[in-house]
Amino acid sequence: QTLKGAPEGTELNAKGWQQEAAYRLLNNNLDPEVGEAPEDLVVYGGSGRAARSWDAYDAISEELLDLEDDETLLVQSGKPVGRFQTHEHAPRVLIANSNLVGKWDGWEHFHELEDEGLMMYGQMTAGSWAYIGTQGIIQGTYETLAECANQHFDETLKGTITVTAGLGGMGGAQPLAVTMNGGVCIAADVDEARIERRIETGYCQEKVDSIDEALQRAEEAAEAGESYSVGIHMNAAELFEELLDREFIPDIVTDQTSAHDPIEGYYPSGYTLEEAEKLREEDREQYRKESLKTMERHVDGILEMQERGAIAFEYGNNIRGEVDSYRDEDDLWPLTGTSSDERDPFDFPGFVPAYVRPMFCRGQGPFRWLALSGDKADIHRTDKAVRELFPEKDRLIRWIELAQEQVEFQGLPARVCWLGYETNNDDRTERAQFALRINELVREGEISAPIVVTRDHLDAGSVASPNRETEAMRDGSDAVADWPILNALVNCSAGADIVSVHDGGGVGIGNSLHTNNHVVLDGSDEAAETAKRVFTTDPGMGIVRHADAGYEDALDEAERSDVHIPMQED
Amino acid sequence: QTLKGAPEGTELNAKGWQQEAAYRLLNNNLDPEVGEAPEDLVVYGGSGRAARSWDAYDAISEELLDLEDDETLLVQSGKPVGRFQTHEHAPRVLIANSNLVGKWDGWEHFHELEDEGLMMYGQMTAGSWAYIGTQGIIQGTYETLAECANQHFDETLKGTITVTAGLGGMGGAQPLAVTMNGGVCIAADVDEARIERRIETGYCQEKVDSIDEALQRAEEAAEAGESYSVGIHMNAAELFEELLDREFIPDIVTDQTSAHDPIEGYYPSGYTLEEAEKLREEDREQYRKESLKTMERHVDGILEMQERGAIAFEYGNNIRGEVDSYRDEDDLWPLTGTSSDERDPFDFPGFVPAYVRPMFCRGQGPFRWLALSGDKADIHRTDKAVRELFPEKDRLIRWIELAQEQVEFQGLPARVCWLGYETNNDDRTERAQFALRINELVREGEISAPIVVTRDHLDAGSVASPNRETEAMRDGSDAVADWPILNALVNCSAGADIVSVHDGGGVGIGNSLHTNNHVVLDGSDEAAETAKRVFTTDPGMGIVRHADAGYEDALDEAERSDVHIPMQED
Numbered sequence A, B: 001q002t003l004k005g006a007p008e009g010t011e012l013n014a015k016g017w018q019q020e021a022a023y024r025l026l027n028n029n030l031d032p033e034v035g036e037a038p039e040d041l042v043v044y045g046g047s048g049r050a051a052r053s054w055d056a057y058d059a060i061s062e063e064l065l066d067l068e069d070d071e072t073l074l075v076q077s078g079k080p081v082g083r084f085q086t087h088e089h090a091p092r093v094l095i096a097n098s099n100l101v102g103k104w105d106g107w108e109h110f111h112e113l114e115d116e117g118l119m120m121y122g123q124m125t126a127g128s129w130a131y132i133g134t135q136g137i138i139q140g141t142y143e144t145l146a147e148c149a150n151q152h153f154d155e156t157l158k159g160t161i162t163v164t165a166g167l168g169g170m171g172g173a174q175p176l177a178v179t180m181n182g183g184v185c186i187a188a189d190v191d192e193a194r195i196e197r198r199i200e201t202g203y204c205q206e207k208v209d210s211i212d213e214a215l216q217r218a219e220e221a222a223e224a225g226e227s228y229s230v231g232i233h234m235n236a237a238e239l240f241e242e243l244l245d246r247e248f249i250p251d252i253v254t255d256q257t258s259a260h261d262p263i264e265g266y267y268p269s270g271y272t273l274e275e276a277e278k279l280r281e282e283d284r285e286q287y288r289k290e291s292l293k294t295m296e297r298h299v300d301g302i303l304e305m306q307e308r309g310a311i312a313f314e315y316g317n318n319i320r321g322e323v324d325s326y327r328d329e330d331d332l333w334p335l336t337g338t339s340s341d342e343r344d345p346f347d348f349p350g351f352v353p354a355y356v357r358p359m360f361c362r363g364q365g366p367f368r369w370l371a372l373s374g375d376k377a378d379i380h381r382t383d384k385a386v387r388e389l390f391p392e393k394d395r396l397i398r399w400i401e402l403a404q405e406q407v408e409f410q411g412l413p414a415r416v417c418w419l420g421y422e423t424n425n426d427d428r429t430e431r432a433q434f435a436l437r438i439n440e441l442v443r444e445g446e447i448s449a450p451i452v453v454t455r456d457h458l459d460a461g462s463v464a465s466p467n468r469e470t471e472a473m474r475d476g477s478d479a480v481a482d483w484p485i486l487n488a489l490v491n492c493s494a495g496a497d498i499v500s501v502h503d504g505g506g507v508g509i510g511n512s513l514h515t516n517n518h519v520v521l522d523g524s525d526e527a528a529e530t531a532k533r534v535f536t537t538d539p540g541m542g543i544v545r546h547a548d549a550g551y552e553d554a555l556d557e558a559e560r561s562d563v564h565i566p567m568q569e570d
C-alpha cells in the first residue's frame, strides 16, 4: 500500500462533495504526515484505526467513489457492510466502531473479536476520519492549560514548570501548548522517534539525554520567564521517581501516555522499546501485568508530587481508572509494595471537571475544519473569518494568531477552535454563524473548494465517559449513555453528512460512548440549511445534557440563547 | 391520573399525524386493556415503562401536541429533554432508554440511577411506545412453536403437551399459541390475577387448582388430539419438581417468567405473592438471593426434563444467563446442593438459534401495525390486504385467519405478522409492498385514518443480545453492538417517524442493545417514500448482519433480492 495522503484540488473523484469529503478524510487520516502508523492503519491513541484492514480500506474507497447523492454507506468497526438508498438530506456515511453489549464490553472480549477480524478500535477521530494530526488536540490543550493558569497562577504559565509524559499523536501537543501559554515543559517518552518527530514539526524545542540537564535548562528558562520545552527519552514512572529523589516538585504534573490501553498503548518500565515489543508479542498477559505495575508507580509519583504542592490532573488517558480497576485482581495487587495501596488513584482530578466542564455547559467544544482543496490559503481565509465574526473574543483571537504562527499543518490544512451555542442575539449559534459564513466564502469562490467542518468526539453533548468527560457529574449521571446516542440520532436527523458512534475512545473499551459528525460546506443552499440545523442540535445537546444535570451555567445559557428544554420553567 | 387509553377517531389533536401517532401510541401503551400496570407506568416485562414519571408523561404529551412538522423531540429514559428543529423527512421523536456506558452497564448501577430519578427501564416496546398487548407476541410464539413442530413433531403440536410458566404480558401468549398449533398447554403463574386475565381475554381456556387435575385433563385432551390450555396457580420451579416426582415428562418444556430481572420480575418459591412483595420492599438483596435459588431449581427441572426426553428451550428471559452469572458469587453457589453445579444452564438452547435465526437471515421479523382510528374494520381491511398481496404464503394466511378468529384486540386494534426483505422480483421488499398498499388504502379512504407500522425490537437486524437474539452466532460476533447502532442510524436516515435505542430489553440491563422504529402511513406521497426506504433499510440490516456472519440463508437472500453488500462477490 502506498500512502499518499488525501487527494487535493478542486476536482471531484467521487459523485459529490459529501462523498469526496469522506474519501479525502479517510486518506488524510492515513497520511504519513498525519497518522502515527498509517502502514498499520493506525492513526493515533494506541491502536486507533481508520479501517479494519487494507481490504476493508480498499472496499470503503470503492464504495465512497461510487456512492450516489441519495445513498448511505454503513461502516461497522472499520469495514463497509452495507449501502442503502436514503435521501439527499440524510448522512452519506454512518459509522459504528468498537461497540459491544455492556456485559461483554471490555478489552478482553474486544481483543478476542479483533483477533477474529470482527472488530476494530476506532478511538475517537481515527475511525471516524476526523483526525487532523497533533494540531487537532493542541487547542484543547492550550485551553485547558490557559484555564489552569487562570485558576492557579497569574493567567499565564510564565515562570512555571510542567512535567508530563507521552509525546504521541495527541500528547505531542503538550510542550507547544505549554510554551504558547508562556511556560516551561519537560516531557518524557520511551520512544525516541516520537520526541524527534515533535521537534521536527515544531511542537517541542529540543531533546536532552539526562534528567539533570533537562532540569537545569528548565529552571533557567522558568527563572528568566521564558517559554521552553524539552523532551527526555525515558519512562514516565522512572522520570517521576527520579525527580522526587532529587526533591524536584514541578508546578504542574500530568501525562498523556496511552494508559487507556495497557497492552498496545503503554510501555512498562525496565524494558527498552524493543524488549517491550518482543514481550508484547510473546506474552501479552505478562506485558499487561508489567504495564500495570509501572502505571501504579507512575500514579504514585503524581500523587506524591501533588501532596508536595504540584497541581496535578489526569489528562484523559484513564490511568487512574486502569490502576483502580486492577486493584481487584488479587494476583496483581498490591503490585509494588509501595505505599500506593493506601492511596486512591482518584485522589487527583480529571481535567474535565477541573477545567473543561464550564465550557461544555455552554455548548462549547473543539470545533474543527479542513480545507478539502489542500490549499493553506483557504484555511488562512477561515482564520480571517473567525477574527471578523468574533472580534470581542480575546482568548479565541489570541489562539488563532498563535496557531497561524506556530502550528504547522499536517496533511489537509485544518484549523481548530472552541466555539459554542451562544447565539449573540442572532437566531444562529456561534458554530452556525461561522459555518454559514464559510459556506458563503466557498460559494463566492474566496475559498477554492469545500470546507468540511467536524469535531472531536470529546464535545459538550456527545460523550458519556465517567472517568473523563462526564466524571463527577453534579447529579451522578456520569455513566448514562442515552445522551451520546441521542446526539448521534439528532445529528443524523439534522442531516449531518457523516455520523459516527464509538465505544471506548481515549479511556479504553467499555469506559465511554461517544459520537461525532461532519458537515461539508460546498457553498450550496442545502449545505447552509444543514449547517444551521446541525450546528444547533449538536452544541444544543451540550446545553440540554448539562442543564438536565442541574448545572447553572447550562441553564443560564439555555435562557440566554433560547434553547427549548421541556420541564424547565421558561 | 385517569387512564383512558389512546384517543381514537379521525381528528387530529397534534399538529400532524406523525406527532399524533406518537401521542396515541404512548397512551395506548398505558391503556389498562394493554399495559400490565399502567397506574405505575409499567407496560410489560417486569418494570418496562412508557415514561419515567407522571410529570415526564405530562411533559411528553404537551411536547408532542405542540411539536411542529419539522421539529424533533428527544426522550432520554422516558423523560423529554430537548426539542430541536430538524426537517420534514427526519424523525419526529428520538428515544434512548436505559443505556449505560459498558463498565457500569448492569442492574446494580441502573437501580441506583433509577432511584435517583435519572433513568427508566424501557424494555423493548414499552419505552418506545410500540406495545400492543399480548397479541404482539403471540404471532412470534405461534411461529416459534410452529417451527418447533416442524422440526420435532409432525408439523403440528396435535397430541403433544407443552409445560411452561409465566402468564404475564408476553408469556400470556403461550397457551393460545400452543392451541393455535393444535396442542395442549399447562402453564404456571404465581399470580392468580394473571391467569384470570388470560382466561378473560381468551388466551387460556381454564384454571385448575391441583396438578393432578391439570395433568388428567391435559392427557385426555392430548390423547383425543384436541387443543387445550390450562393455567395453574403456582411457582414454576415447584411445578417442574412436582411433575418430575410424578415421572411426568412433557413433550415440550419452556417458560416466560420475567427471570431477566430477579428482583422486579421473578418470584421466589416458598413465599405467597404478598409475602414476596413484602420481602422485596424490606430486603432487596435477600429477595434477589431467594429468586436466584428458585431459578436454579427451575433450570434444574428443565434440564432434567430434557434429559428424560422433553424438547426444551429458553424463551428469551435469560434464565440461563442469570443462573450462570451468579455461579461466580461464592456465597450464592451452589445454591441448593442439588446436582445442578455439575450441569451447565446453557445445556438447553435459546429459541433464537433453535427456531428463529433462519427467518432473521432473510430479514423476516415481527412486523406490526395499529389502526390509529381505533376502528377494528381498519385492521380487518389490512388483514385482507395481506391475503391479497401474499396469497401463496400458507403459514402467513393461516396465521391471519386464526388471528382474526381468536385474537381479541386490546387498545388500538392492531395486527402482527412476520414479513421480510424478499422482493419477489419487485423492486420493493415484502414489508414495503405491504406498507405501500396500506398507504394507498388510507389515501383512498378504504381505511379511515392513518395506520402506524412498527415492530418489536427483536427483529432480524436490530438487536445484539448474546443470550437471546444473537446467541451462538456463526462467527462468534454475538456481542458486537455496532449492528443495532447502525440500524437506528440508517432508519433515522431513511426517515422513520420515531426511532429508539434501548439497553437490556428482555434479558436485562447490560445484556442487550436493540432498536425499533415507526412509520406513519397517512396516505401521502411522502409517507410512501419513507415507507419504501425504511422497509428496505430495516429488514435489509437483517440480511447484511447475517451475511456478514456468514449465514448461507442471508447470502442467498442478498443475491435473490439484490441487496448490495460490499466485499461480497456479486
Ligand SMILES: NC(=O)c1ccc[n+]([C@@H]2O[C@H](COP(=O)([O-])OP(=O)(O)OC[C@H]3O[C@@H](n4cnc5c(N)ncnc54)[C@H](O)[C@@H]3O)[C@@H](O)[C@H]2O)c1
Binding pocket: A036, A044, A045, A046, A047, A137, A140, A165, A166, A167, A168, A169, A170, A171, A172, A188, A189, A190, A191, A194, A234, A235, A236, A237, A255, A256, A257, A258, A259, A260, A261, A265, A266, A267, A268, A269, A294, A315, A316, A317, A318, A458, A468, A505, A506, A507
Ligand atoms: N482530550 C483528551 O482527553 C485527551 C487528549 C489527548 C490524549 N488523550 C489520551 O492521552 C493518551 C495519549 O494519546 P496519543 O494519541 O498521544 O497516544 P499515542 O499512542 O499516539 O502516544 C502515546 C505515547 O506515550 C508513550 N508512552 C507509553 N507508555 C509510556 C511510558 N510508560 N512512559 C513514557 N512514555 C510512554 C508512547 O511511546 C507514545 O509516544 C491516550 O490515552 C488518549 O486517549 C486524551
Ligand SMILES: NC(=O)c1ccc[n+]([C@@H]2O[C@H](COP(=O)([O-])OP(=O)(O)OC[C@H]3O[C@@H](n4cnc5c(N)ncnc54)[C@H](O)[C@@H]3O)[C@@H](O)[C@H]2O)c1
Binding pocket: B036, B044, B045, B046, B047, B137, B140, B165, B166, B167, B168, B169, B170, B171, B172, B188, B189, B190, B191, B194, B234, B235, B236, B237, B255, B256, B257, B258, B259, B260, B261, B265, B266, B267, B268, B269, B294, B315, B316, B317, B318, B458, B468, B505, B506, B507
Ligand atoms: N420474544 C422473546 O424473546 C420474548 C418474548 C416474550 C417474553 N420474553 C421474556 O419473557 C419474560 C416474560 O415477559 P412478560 O412480558 O410476560 O413479563 P411479565 O413481568 O408481564 O410477566 C411475568 C410473569 O411471570 C410470573 N412469574 C414470575 N416468577 C414466577 C415464578 N417463579 N413462577 C411462576 N410464575 C412466575 C409473574 O407473576 C408474571 O405473571 C421476560 O423476561 C421477557 O423478556 C421474551
